[in-house]
Amino acid sequence: MNARKERGLEIAARCKVTRQGMGWLVPSQSSATKYTVTGLPTETSVEAARCTCPDYETRAVKCKHIFAVEYVIQRATNDDGGTTVTETVRVTKTVRRTYPQNWPAYNRAQTNEGDHFQALLRDLVAGLPEPPPGRGRPRASLADAVCCATLKVYSTVSTRRFMSDLREARERTHIAKAPHHISVFRYLEDPALTRSSAI
Numbered sequence: 001m002n003a004r005k006e007r008g009l010e011i012a013a014r015c016k017v018t019r020q021g022m023g024w025l026v027p028s029q030s031s032a033t034k035y036t037v038t039g040l041p042t043e044t045s046v047e048a049a050r051c052t053c054p055d056y057e058t059r060a061v062k063c064k065h066i067f068a069v070e071y072v073i074q075r076a077t078n079d080d081g082g083t084t085v086t087e088t089v090r091v092t093k094t095v096r097r098t099y100p101q102n103w104p105a106y107n108r109a110q111t112n113e114g115d116h117f118q119a120l121l122r123d124l125v126a127g128l129p130e131p132p133p134g135r136g137r138p139r140a141s142l143a144d145a146v147c148c149a150t151l152k153v154y155s156t157v158s159t160r161r162f163m164s165d166l167r168e169a170r171e172r173t174h175i176a177k178a179p180h181h182i183s184v185f186r187y188l189e190d191p192a193l194t195r196s197s198a199i
Contacts, residue, residue: 004055008067017072024072026065028053037069117154121147122174131192140183142193144175149187159184 007029011017015027023038035053049066050056056063125143140148148166155162159181166178179187187193 004062004064005067007064009071011064011068012071012075015068017068024069026051026068029064035065037065040066040069040073118151118169118172118174121150125150140179140187141176144177144179145187145190145193147175148179148184149193152184152188 011026011029015029017027018025020036023036024040025034026037027034035051037049037051039049049062049069051063051065053063053065055061056066122143125146128142128146130142139145147169151165151169152159152162155165162184163178163181166175166184169175170178
């Protein structure tokens with residue numbers, strides 16, 4: 001059953017479809033408007049069914065209002081011409097369940113998310129094994145490098161703008177030292193760091 005047939009079935013089941021002169025008055029589902037359907041087989045007219053609704057006027061196909069009239073005629077007419085209701089039309093309506101929003105809790109979660117994210121991330125990376133020290137200048141710890149790279153992605157801002165977040169993370173002791181913004185790019189591109197963070 002296509003969508004127009006289903007809506008027509010719902011109109012026939014829930015709304016008052018009335019005979020008027022050579023046609024039928026069918027209410028709109030979305031407004032107080034009524035549309036006129038004419039040309040059905042039970043009428044003296046031999047033309048194809050027509051409707052005054054925008055859907056029919058635009059597409060010239062059988063609309064939901066025409067289907068609704070057909071359902072009304074079908075359930076009210078017997079083979080011998082008698083008029084008794086021969087079928088009960090049932091329409092199942094899907095009801096969308098909604099839940100109340102706890103706005104105070106939602107606001108607290110949103111306004112404190114960044115603080116908790118930094119603390120949780122620091123706890124998560126604290127157990128990463130450190131590689132043996134190499135030659136040259138001392139590097140940032142693996143935990144700090146992963147923490148900085150993850151915070152950068154979480155921030156969704158450029159690396160230069162992200163530096164104030166790194167300084168804040170340093171003040172809160174989530175990282176040992178705030179690296180240069182170019183170092184953060186190196187952390188993101190370092191294949192060894194990617195392998196270590198996937199452990």
